[in-house]
Amino acid sequence: MKDTPNNQPDTMKKPAPEKGISRRKFFKYMGTGIATYFVWTDYLASEALFPGEDAQAAPDQLSSWIHVSETGAITVYTGKVEVGQNIRTSLTQVVAEELFVPVSAITLVMGDTQLTPYDRGTYGSLTTPQMAPILRKAAASLREILLQEARKEWNLGEVELTLEKGTVQHPGNGKKLGYGSLAKAKRLLQPMDENVKTIHPDKWKVSGTSVRKIKGEDFITGKHRYVSDKVLPDMVYGKVLRAPVYGAKLLRADTSRAAELPGVQVVKEGDFIGVTANNSRSAAMALAMIEAEWEKSPQVPGNQLFEHLEESAGNTDPVPAAVSDAFDNAATKVAHDFKVSYIAHVPLEPRAGLARWTGDQLEVWTGTQRPFGVQEELENTFSIPKEKIRVYMPDTGSGYGGKHTGEAGIEAAKLAKATGRPVKVNWTREEEFKWAYFRPAGLIRVKAALTGNRISSWEFHNFNSGGAGISSPYSGQNNYQEYHRSDSPLRQGSYRALASTANIFAIESIVNDLAGMVRTDPMQFRLDNLEDERLKAVIKAAAKSFDWKRKKAGTNHGFGMACAAVKGGFVATFAEVVVDPDSRELKVLSAVTAFECGAILNPRHLESQITGCVLQGLGGALFEAVEFNEGNVSNAFLSSYRVPRFKDVPEMKVVLVNRKDLPSSGAGEAPITCIAPAIRNAIDDAVGVKLYDLPMLPSGVVPRS
Amino acid sequence: MKISVNNKEYTVEVDGNPSLLEVLREQLDLTGTKYGCGEAACGACKVLVNGTPTPACITPVTSVQGKQVLTIEGLETEGKLHPVQQVFLEEDVFQCSYCAPGMIMTAVALVENQKAMGEQEIIDGMNGNICRCCTYPAIVKALHKLTQTETKG
């Protein structure tokens, strides 16, 4: 596909056209052809193609376009990015379906601020429910234009034409017209038709099938270059001086010895001190030779974290009297606190940034879920207009919500500016642990009561970890929930499913305990208290596959379950555990997860996301925790921060519930939420021990009740 | 100093005693081998040294003198993928794939040393490698499939 702009490295030099959508400018940029575009607001999508000219990117704007060139090459432009969730594949499938071409005929240009329309970021499971239907309609609109062009060419009226493999077929004489020839010398640019007919999920041939990862071969041969692998001519390696602990201020630094090393340059700008060298080892040596003095500030001791989160929270709203009265008057009730530790994303590729200045133009390659956000960060850092900044986001070594920011790219850009050479900054694992951000820790306080078998009072407070998933899915009267913002001793941010994991852990533990108090089967209790049919359906599907009513294999074996509705995904996980009677060691024997997120786009990749979520959730459930004290993270290494490995994997089963009649939602988050409470409830079932903290068993041993 | 990587001789700089990983990535531009931890805890950097999976991050480059180093870039023979690569591709196991080179090199040594393997042996053999996307079950399934068909064939 010679004519796709991503193969034209010099697009940077093209002058930005003036404001407003201009067909001439668009095609000058894209090459002749036929294109459809989509605008989320009435703001024109293609303005974002040419950043600058005081174009204020509307934050709620979401747009994309698809272009067919004279050679028949189909290129899709989206600001979404690929971090392993395989949306490059699923979005390509959607377009291929509507255009009747194989997936190999399509190129997706993703997350390049110069070429793709503004996008707020790839997170929150929004790509599938928002971007996929848009691309579907845009592709269908493009198909309709191609059909119309073919009718004109053949002087046909409004007859039905068929399409196959990138060609339109004549109804009478068997002739075919390729998309390329239909696009020849044309400059057709049309907005997507909101009411265009798309192919019904029942008739999908490409969508809904397990198309393999696009460019999969590049990844298993080591050919794909992640940002940390990229090299530019004349490039040097950069490292940045870090404080010894959180909140320390630099008093003075002697960099003279470092500067004497051959090939080393020291960069000092206020509190920012960095070095560059011809290789990363020399840069690290130079950094180690800097003698810096720091002033520490008081930090929260690690063992007072939860008290601190509660005390630093603002005033709480009064709990409605009906809720507390119902609790006070109930005969069956439970109240408990849950403590949730900070955990780290640990993307296997730590943060990396590569920067090059050409005159006053800046290019930055960095692995981020928000390339346009990083562009803004760079704009603020260097006070240069956006159109002079191009951020590239090559497919990256995962994020899980941990790469919303652009630290390494900004550091590289600072060093590159000062040294006049391209600079690459690859963070070490320790830096990634200490200076990225964490999933928030939280304190959760729940009070709940039953009247008969129905929940009659529900009071739920979350301190610090967040409001996502805080609403109980259970019907019942007198519900009250509140999220309290606290002061976080560590830097915290987004994470897969945000606070849902913590909130659902608490909800599903309490609900399970309530069921136990009235001696009702915990699954039946849930079904009785739930209204959402989609949620009930996944519970039943998982129960069937797990065989919930079966006899346990022996004493100290336990079954547990949990369910949740998160971001358009419905999930239920059932787990079987066994606790060794002597050592009290826990073994998770199996986990069955049923998941429904509307019409399935790619079953294999969906299953992979679900499995990945459940197993990553297993780490946070059992042993992952950031240990810190006085501003220092003390387990900032993979040898001391434990993540799930092959040996931790229970027998895994995934049940996909396909609802072709419902719009598709994302799957990168929801399935992480239920494994922790399912295991927790299974431990209770096995040995009658109720656990309330995440991680539950850092030592792997179940305490005696 | 000279080292042999993927059956090619290279002259490399050893000032500052760099690791094999640094030399592969920065001097030879063989960036298929990844950094993940720098302390032999994740397996992202594994290469084969005389056929043995070795974490390149803690291996001083000077220690591989006179030995054969094989990296992911040298795995294909006559343009054909190694069976381990092939089965991973067919089974479509990875998500972000950053762990893939280390996984593949570890698995290559595993299946070449021992053809027929049960799942537990695969798990034991692969446990030093982390896939943070947690594609573990798919990796085990693919390798199991490979070793079963190899035995049959």
Ligand code: FES
């Ligand atoms: S980078 Fe060598 S084992 Fe992790």
Ligand code: FES
């Ligand atoms: S696929 Fe992402 S680390 Fe393995």
